[in-house]
Amino acid sequence: METLSTFHFPLSTLLLVLLSVSCSPKKKLVSPTANASNYEWFSAKVNGEMKTENGEMSFTGTVRMRRDSVVWLSASAFLGMENVRTLITEDSVFLVNRLDQTYLAEPLSAVAGKLPLSATLKETQALLLGDGNSDHVEIRFGQYLAKIKYSDIHWNEPTTFPFKINKNYERIKL
Secondary structure, eight states, rough: OOOOHHHHHHHHHHHHHHHHHHOOOOOOOOOOOTTTTTTOOOOOOOOEEEEEEEEEEEEEEEEETTTTTTTEEEEEEEEEEEEEEEEEEESSEEEEEETTEEEEEEEHHHHHHHHOOEEEEEEEHHHHHSSSOOOOOEETTEEEEEEEEEEEEEEEEOOOHHHHOOOSEEOOOO
């Protein structure tokens, strides 16, 4: 039988590493909309909070975009494990929910109004980039409010959009 002290050393080491990383010099933060009018590529890390009628939930994630082409979102809400991955193209939405082992593959027009997405890719990208005044974005959808803060922002650096649906996942429809 393992004792508490067996777990104590790795946990202490992990906390020390996290503290040393969090105390390291910070990169200069660039507003996510500083280049919003003339970007080709955009990627950033996200820290956010979602308010619903059932309470609040914090999340982290990544946003990647290619202007007028694709939006890729990944969100983690529990212990840093990815919960949801979304790919939005000019005409379609793909969403994988790793917790429920389900996925959605629908035309963008079919989910507009049912999910916090705009009717077009261009509007969705503008919604994610915000009003151009800060590194914070607020997105309202009915009773939901998502507050997003961007960090580690990269403009015009090509990126990838990995997206794979496990063959055992069940397809859902809205």
